[in-house]
Amino acid sequence: MKKLLAVSLSSALLLAGCAPSLNSDEQVVQKKDTKQAETGIMTKNQISADYYKTVLPYKASKSRGLVVSNINSRYDINELESGLMRVSQQNYSPDNYLFQEGQYLTTETLTKWLDRSSDKNKDGLNPKDNGKSGDQRAPIYLAHILEQDYLKETDKNTVGLGGISIALAMNSVDYYQKVKYGATYEQNISDSTLLAQGKEMAATVLSRIRATKGLDSVPVTIAIYKQGKRDGVVPGNFIAMTTANGSDLGKWKTIDEKTYVLPSADAKSDHKTDNTSFEDFKADIEKYYPNYTGVVGRARYEDGEMAELNIDIPLQFYGEAEIIGFTQYVTDLIGKHLSTNAAIQVNITTTDGTAALITRKANDNTPTAHIFD
Incomplete structure (x- = not known):
């Protein structure tokens, strides 16, 4: 049974939703000044502890x-x-x-x-x-x-x-x-x-x-x-x-937050170890897969430590077997070169759009890869 909830506020704002602690199968009603109520459905799944649940209709x-x-x-x-x-x-x-x-x-x-x-x-x-x-x-x-x-x-x-x-x-x-x-x-x-x-x-x-x-x-x-x-x-x-x-x-x-391009002179000056690791990551890709147009990373730092790294890799080849092989190789390189302290997301794209997505949570050694059809 979907989570149904009728809610409101005493102000002009009408809100529909339920708190995560509410019973998921219970329908409730809250009165408001106009004696009207609005029903809503709380999103059931939470992608991670870092994301908020929302209410539908959005x-x-x-x-x-x-x-x-x-x-x-x-x-x-x-x-x-x-x-x-x-x-x-x-x-x-x-x-x-x-x-x-x-x-x-x-x-x-x-x-x-x-x-x-x-x-x-x-x-x-x-x-x-x-x-x-x-x-x-x-x-x-x-x-x-x-x-x-x-x-x-x-x-x-x-x-x-x-x-x-x-x-x-x-x-x-x-x-x-x-x-x-x-x-x-x-x-x-x-x-x-x-x-x-x-x-x-x-x-x-x-x-x-x-x-x-x-x-x-x-x-x-x-x-x-x-x-x-x-x-x-x-x-x-x-x-x-x-x-x-x-x-x-x-x-x-x-x-204390700041985002850097990797590799870059600024990153080399402020975070030399991370910049060098990314250069090694990039070099290994260049060594075995020449058919790409560049690897760009954007690293967000909190209190001087890398918290998040997003990497874009545009490719020039389209064969599914090549994309599968390339994705597997990049997944291995993440574990070899990149810090486990940061959340990592790698977007592998072609001219047709996203070909593969690799993610790894912070403080986790196991990346997850998804190849799009």
């Missing part, structure tokens, strides 16, 4: 699509979303909370917040245009705001909003045009300025959240994200977080 964010126009690259979009989930796990454990895309901050609201402050838009979080150029120009500091909601069991067989996470995506480089359709200029923003602006904006965002119906006391986690450059091949990273249980922000905590 509710898209109230600001859906805005992130694509505001964030510089697909790398940054993915890291912003998945990284905020990692940050959220410090307060909202996947064992006790369900994930819901943001249901409070709408496209209209965020568009106003992300704009410059002006006589017509008092809600703008970015500074007023001072009419100057170059280093004297007042840059756009805040590129995007991402909301994630986390549900938990509030009473027997009922759930409600247990916490909200907010990511403030800050520009490390502000791209602008002096005239419409003219040349694009760059204005660099220092880490110290970026962080200071982010903290100041976080206080304002919290006060606005507290003024929203139903959100006056819910825990709010706010994290500051440093966005990468437009032409970057790796994403930016989260640099600080705090949690507020009341009207004031808590103590800020530094987040």
Whole structure:
């Protein structure tokens, strides 16, 4: 029997779901102000302890699509979303909370917040245009705001909003045009300025959240994200977080994360052993399989240690036997060269799409491979 659950909140937000501890075969109903209820089905399986369960039908964010126009690259979009989930796990454990895309901050609201402050838009979080150029120009500091909601069991067989996470995506480089359709200029923003602006904006965002119906006391986690450059091949990273249980922000905590391309000069300088291991991994592939166009790794580090490594290997051959043999060989090389401390994912692709996927969990010696038909 599927997990059916009717739930709601006293606020304008309607949530459907059940906490992981709820009886999987029990149908429950929670009343709400309008005396209506909404049924939902909790996803049964959890891919791993690092992922949250969700509720079906899946509710898209109230600001859906805005992130694509505001964030510089697909790398940054993915890291912003998945990284905020990692940050959220410090307060909202996947064992006790369900994930819901943001249901409070709408496209209209965020568009106003992300704009410059002006006589017509008092809600703008970015500074007023001072009419100057170059280093004297007042840059756009805040590129995007991402909301994630986390549900938990509030009473027997009922759930409600247990916490909200907010990511403030800050520009490390502000791209602008002096005239419409003219040349694009760059204005660099220092880490110290970026962080200071982010903290100041976080206080304002919290006060606005507290003024929203139903959100006056819910825990709010706010994290500051440093966005990468437009032409970057790796994403930016989260640099600080705090949690507020009341009207004031808590103590800020530094987040030590960074993503590197492997192999690269930066990785060689900061993580020489890992960079050398990856070069050996790449060299062994080149030695026996010349029909490929390159091996690129993106390694994410937490507190100076590799936590995750994603590798892309594009191939020029299409024979199934070759793909099988190549996948088996790469699987062997993972155990030979790459650290067991990091979670690893290898995508082997051809012009037709993904040909094979190899994964290995952190602190595990056994990779798993899947070859697509």
